[in-house]
Amino acid sequence: MLKSVARYSPIWLCFxxxxxxxxxxxxxSTFAAAQNAMRAxxxxxxxxxxxxxxxxxxxxxxxxxxxRVAARQSKRAVRAVAxxxxxxxxxxxxxxxxxxxxxxIGLETGYGSELWRGARLAFIADQMARxxxxxxxxxxxxxxxxxxxxxxxAPVGTVDGSSWYAARLNRFLALGDTxxxxxLEELTGAVSSDPYAARAIVLAHLGRGAGAAACSVPAPxxxxxxxxxxxxxxxxxxxxxxxxxxxxEKAGLTLQLNEKSLGEDRFYxxxxxxxxxxxxxxxxxxxxVDAAKAEDTEAPLIVPSVLTPMQLVLLQLAGYGLNxxxxxxxxxxxxxxxxxxAQPPATQLGAALAxxxxxxxxxxxxxxxxxxxxxxxxxxxxxxxxxxxxxxxSLAIGAxxxxxxxxxxxxxxxxxxxxxxxxxxxxxxxxxxxIISALAAAEQRGLWRDMVLLLDDRLLNLALSPIPANxxxxxxxxxxxxxxxxxxxxxxxxxxxxLIPALRLVQAQDKLDxxxxxxxxxxxxxxxxxxPAQAMENLIAALPDTSSxxxxxxxxxxxxxxxxxxxxxxxxxxxxxxxxxxxxxxGAPADTRPHPxxxxxxxxxxxxxxxPALKAYLTRELAVYEGLGFELPAAYRIQKPDAPDSDLQxxxxxxxxxxVGDLLLALVDKYGAQKPTEVAADKIVALLAAMRQADLHxxxxxxxxxxxxxxxxxxxxxDPAAFLAAPVPQGLAP
Numbered sequence: 208m209l210k211s212v213a214r215y216s217p218i219w220l221c222f223x224x225x226x227x228x229x230x231x232x233x234x235x236s237t238f239a240a241a242q243n244a245m246r247a248x249x250x251x252x253x254x255x256x257x258x259x260x261x262x263x264x265x266x267x268x269x270x271x272x273x274x275r276v277a278a279r280q281s282k283r284a285v286r287a288v289a290x291x292x293x294x295x296x297x298x299x300x301x302x303x304x305x306x307x308x309x310x311x312i313g314l315e316t317g318y319g320s321e322l323w324r325g326a327r328l329a330f331i332a333d334q335m336a337r338x339x340x341x342x343x344x345x346x347x348x349x350x351x352x353x354x355x356x357x358x359x360x361a362p363v364g365t366v367d368g369s370s371w372y373a374a375r376l377n378r379f380l381a382l383g384d385t386x387x388x389x390x391l392e393e394l395t396g397a398v399s400s401d402p403y404a405a406r407a408i409v410l411a412h413l414g415r416g417a418g419a420a421a422c423s424v425p426a427p428x429x430x431x432x433x434x435x436x437x438x439x440x441x442x443x444x445x446x447x448x449x450x451x452x453x454x455x456e457k458a459g460l461t462l463q464l465n466e467k468s469l470g471e472d473r474f475y476x477x478x479x480x481x482x483x484x485x486x487x488x489x490x491x492x493x494x495x496v497d498a499a500k501a502e503d504t505e506a507p508l509i510v511p512s513v514l515t516p517m518q519l520v521l522l523q524l525a526g527y528g529l530n531x532x533x534x535x536x537x538x539x540x541x542x543x544x545x546x547x548x549a550q551p552p553a554t555q556l557g558a559a560l561a562x563x564x565x566x567x568x569x570x571x572x573x574x575x576x577x578x579x580x581x582x583x584x585x586x587x588x589x590x591x592x593x594x595x596x597x598x599x600x601s602l603a604i605g606a607x608x609x610x611x612x613x614x615x616x617x618x619x620x621x622x623x624x625x626x627x628x629x630x631x632x633x634x635x636x637x638x639x640x641x642i643i644s645a646l647a648a649a650e651q652r653g654l655w656r657d658m659v660l661l662l663d664d665r666l667l668n669l670a671l672s673p674i675p676a677n678x679x680x681x682x683x684x685x686x687x688x689x690x691x692x693x694x695x696x697x698x699x700x701x702x703x704x705x706l707i708p709a710l711r712l713v714q715a716q717d718k719l720d721x722x723x724x725x726x727x728x729x730x731x732x733x734x735x736x737x738x739p740a741q742a743m744e745n746l747i748a749a750l751p752d753t754s755s756x757x758x759x760x761x762x763x764x765x766x767x768x769x770x771x772x773x774x775x776x777x778x779x780x781x782x783x784x785x786x787x788x789x790x791x792x793x794g795a796p797a798d799t800r801p802h803p804x805x806x807x808x809x810x811x812x813x814x815x816x817x818x819p820a821l822k823a824y825l826t827r828e829l830a831v832y833e834g835l836g837f838e839l840p841a842a843y844r845i846q847k848p849d850a851p852d853s854d855l856q857x858x859x860x861x862x863x864x865x866x867v868g869d870l871l872l873a874l875v876d877k878y879g880a881q882k883p884t885e886v887a888a889d890k891i892v893a894l895l896a897a898m899r900q901a902d903l904h905x906x907x908x909x910x911x912x913x914x915x916x917x918x919x920x921x922x923x924x925x926d927p928a929a930f931l932a933a934p935v936p937q938g939l940a941p
Contacts, residue, residue, distance in 0.1 A: 312372065314390055317357020318903075323868045326362035332374040333366075334872055340381045340538050342879040345564075345656075346910040348382065350903070351879075354871050355379060356387055362868070368436070373403035376411075383538040383565030385411040402427035402437040409444060413520050414539035415567075416546050422448035439470035443517040446479050451524060459483035474511055475518055478525065481508075488525055516540070523547060533557045542567045545576065552580040556615035560657070570661050577619035585616050614654055621645045622661060630670065636703075639669055643705050647924045653882060655920040659709045666713055671703070671721040700724050705927040708733065708919035728813060729821070730930040732803045732828070733919050736912055802837055803828075810843075820925040827918045830888035831911045834895025845888045855893055862897040870901050883917040 311320070323331070342348040355378055361371040369377075372395070379387045388411035391397075397404035405424055412421035426441040427434050442465055449458035462469065462480055469476055481488045491499075491507030499506040510527070511518065513535050522529070526549045529536070533554070536544070544550055544558035545568055559576050562568035628641040642662055649658035659666070703722050707730055710718050719734070726734070804810050814825055830845050854877050861870040878886060878894060886894070891914055898907040922929055 311358050311360045312391065312395060313358030314356040314387060314394075315353070315358065317353050317359065318867045319357070320359050321867075322354070322357055322359040323362040325864060325866045326868050328362040328364035328371060329366045331362050331868065331872070332369065332371065334876070335374055335378045338378070338381070338872065338875055339880040340383075341534065341561075342382070342875065343882045344879055344910065344913065346906065346913045347875060347879050349909070350906045351871055351875050352379075352382060352384055352387070353906075354868060369403045369433070370401055372397060373401060373407055376404055376407035380407060380410055380414070380537070380539040383414075383541055383562065383567060385414050385539050385542070385567060398424050399428075400431070402431055402433035402441075406437050406440055409440075410516055410537075410539060413516065414537065414541075414543055416543035418448075418451055418520070422451065438468055439472075440517065442468045443470075443472070443475060443479075446483075447517060447521055447524065450479065450482050450521075455483045455485055472515065472518070474508065475515075475521060477508060478518075478521055482521070482525060488527075490527065523549070529554050533561060538565065541565060545572075548579075552582055552585075553613045553616055556580060556619050557613060560615040560618065563660070564657070570663055573619075573661060574622055577622050580619065582616060582620055582623075585613075585620060614652060614657075617652060618649070618654060618657060618661060621648060621658070625662070625665065635670070638665075639671060639706065640702065642666065642669065642709075643702060643924075646705070646709060646920070650920060650924050653884070655924075656712070656883075656917060659712050659920070662709070663713050666706075666709060666718065667715055669718060671718060671723075700931055701928045704730070704930040705923040707930045708916055708923045711919070712916050724930075725932040727930055727932045728805075728809065729824070729828075733915065733930075735801075735803065736915060800837075803832055804837075807840060818926050818929070820922055821929045824918050824922040824929070826888055827891065828915060830891040831895065831915050834892040834899075835907065835911055836896070836899060845892050847889050847892070858893070858897050862900040865901050867901055867903065870897065871903075874898070883914050884921060886914070 342351075355375045366374070372391075376388050376391065379385070388407055392404075392408050392411075395404075398408055399405075405427055409421045409424050412418070412424070421444070426445070427437060442461075446458050446461050446469070449455075449461060458479065462476060462483060466476070478488055489505070489507040490510055493509060496506045496509065510522070512531070514522070516537055519536065519540060523543070528549055528551050529544070530551060533541070536558075538561065541558040541562040542565075545555060545562050547555065547558075550558070556573075556576060559568055559573045563570055563573050622645075625638075625641045625645050628637050630638055634640075642665060645662065646655060646658055649655050703724055706722065707719065707726070710716075710722075711734060814822065817825060826845075829839060829843050833839050833845055854873070858870065858873050858877070861873060874894060874897070878890070895907045895911055898904075898910070
């Protein structure tokens with residue numbers, strides 16, 4: 208035994224040495240790991256990429272965060288594994304996997320990388336889910352879409368229940384913009400990693416009527432974040448896809464084996480079961496169900512008043528015609544319903560009108576649907592409006608009566624009537640007269656802008672003949688209060704002036720020239736709205752002449768004590784036309800935009816002699832100018848409330864901080880659902896001023912143009928002569 212031990216002792220010694228060495232290495236490794244675990248993580252993200260994904264917390268100490276949000280944010284690592292899709296940089300990011308929601312992803316540059324500075328992710332995501340879906344202000348809707356298309360990092364903080372990326376997709380869906388959802392999917396391929404995003408992508412395909420594309424989206428994998436929340440949706444999608452492809456046995460088996468996973472949606476299960484059995488489903492009311500129970504027959508299905516997306520597509524697959532208000536349906540389904548000929552004409556055209564407002568359907572396609580739909584039931588609807596003026600305007604071309612409840616049907620019938628009017632030798636301006644009558648009828652329903660957009664190609668192809676200046680009888684007073692219904696009875700300059708705002712909206716400059724009318728100062732200001740900045744010497748040279756040759760030079764004198772224009776010359780003609788830097792903007796470049804009002808003395812005379820309709824328009828016009836930052840005399844400034852409401856104070860604070868993301872969402876929440884003609888003048892000033900203070904100058908210009916054009920549309924039909932220059936009395940003509 209001793210000899211045996213002595214013989215193998217070297218081997219045992221080597222083995223023991225190896226074991227002890229490995230133990231020492233493991234101990235050293237464990238000690239090093241423990242030391243490294245106590246160190247701060249090494250930041251290897253390049254500075255340029257740090258700027259793209261947001262500044263470190265140390266550099267954003269001025270941002271106000273809730274303590275818990277700040278604590279969670281400090282624990283988050285850099286998240287991304289490649290160049291951010293949609294970003295202009297090709298820098299590779301290194302960090303944690305599976306955090307697509309934190310990467311700076313976007314479809315355009317938008318508002319810059321500091322878009323969400325100061326914003327909290329939990330608050331923003333919750334606010335986006337509660338914003339109005341149908342926005343009447345088109346410019347504000349486009350500004351919000353640019354906000355969500357912008358390439359920028361997510362707001363700071365965390366949110367439960369969904370990802371930031373999916374929250375953006377859901378807001379696109381709420382605005383009816385399915386194209387942006389699918390474009391982002393092409394950049395990211397998020398269906399494989401984010402169940403919430405995958406659900407949004409499926410809904411975008413379904414909303415466009417692309418059922419095959421929706422069925423090609425794979426279901427989320429078990430264990431991914433959000434799998435449990437989206438399980439019911441994707442199980443219902445599976446049943447829908449099986450029914451759509453004619454696999455009725457598979458659909459029935461899926462319904463039987465996955466009753467729990469299909470959720471508590473009894474209506475969906477019952478309808479899907481009948482369809483899998485290839486039985487025609489019957490629909491009815493609660494009274495029909497009670498009658499069926501009393502007769503011991505099969506009870507019909509009751510369609511819910513509010514449909515889920517999967518209930519809606521299943522009803523479409525069953526060929527069911529919806530007879531409910533479109534406001535109760537998802538906005539992103541409007542395009543699919545517009546192309547669904549199984550729907551009643553009112554539903555199909557209403558969906559087409561909503562899709563046109565969303566930008567997913569063209570005005571030309573709405574016109575085609577108007578011709579294809581069966582509108583015979585609406586053409587003989589009784590006239591219930593008692594206003595004789597209204598009847599004259601709306602029935603001048605046989606337009607549908609004002610009492611027609613469906614706006615989309617009204618627009619469709621009006622288009623058909625306009626197209627039925629052909630040029631006549633005796634009256635070559637008959638098409639123009641028909642268009643004006645259609646605009647008048649649409650304006651009384653608040654659909655002037657929609658009518659203009661639908662008449663776009665007709666306005667561009669309109670044949671206009673020059674009208675002589677002496678077209679009106681000599682004994683007819685050319686007053687602003689002239690009745691439009693009377694002027695529409697014969698071609699006249701006043702009638703043609705009613706087309707000026709519509710032609711300005713569709714940017715038909717050649718047609719404006721063909722009108723051959725002498726525009727008034729009101730019309731010229733409307734046509735020149737949004738003129739680019741000019742050189743200072745050109746701006747001064749364009750000012751009106753005055754009685755004294757040096758009046759303009761005196762008006763530009765600056766009071767050294769106040770660094771403001773000399774108040775002694777405040778009433779001189781042309782004073783408010785000169786650009787000066789605002790208070791507190793020392794060294795800022797002067798505003799070289801041409802002032803819309805060239806001569807305030809002429810404006811004062813115009814305002815004093817204006818009709819009530821023109822005075823209302825001038826009030827909104829001045830509100831637009833004040834909101835855009837033009838100097839106005841004190842007498843013409845919009846009176847502001849002594850104590851602004853809390854919402855307005857919040858908007859002003861966000862604008863001062865230049866928190867663009869929060870500001871736009873607040874404006875959409877407060878003003879988005881209001882019609883342009885319903886926003887008060889003082890609110891217009893506050894809204895435009897806030898956008899300009901946040902450096903959203905182009906967005907403010909677009910919104911101002913929308914306000915003014917809609918007001919001009921009202922004026923052109925109530926008092927079209929306001930857009931014509933007053934005739935020169937005989938004996939004073941040059």
